[in-house]
Amino acid sequence: MVLNRTELLTVRDVLDELGGVSPRTFYRWRELRTAPRCIRLPNGELRVRRDALEEWLDDRAEGAT
Template identity: 65%
Template sequence: MDDELLTVPQVLSALNGVSRRTFYRWRELGLAPDCIKLPNGQLRVSRRDLCAWLERHREAA
């Protein structure tokens, strides 16, 4: 399902174990995928946004 909302641990796992600290640093620098901040302060990333973000960062081999 493309619209699935992923938790930060799920995103980190999808990024092959990128650390939480790195992910939040990317957010500070405006480099992370788009996030949705829930009223309770938790972050979610839509699977569609994560896939689009990964495509934008793909390098030609």
């Protein structure tokens, strides 16, 4: 499967990819400015670019200690 790096994911898509994180947790991360960067559409809905989600995950990866 080829991933489209510019694909815009819904909040639900992001939560599913994160293994079922709750919407409340995601929006709390937004309040704390620790969530992946989002795009607010003119209708008020949020989207996350796939590459931004992947970068956000990479930034949180823990190396072997």
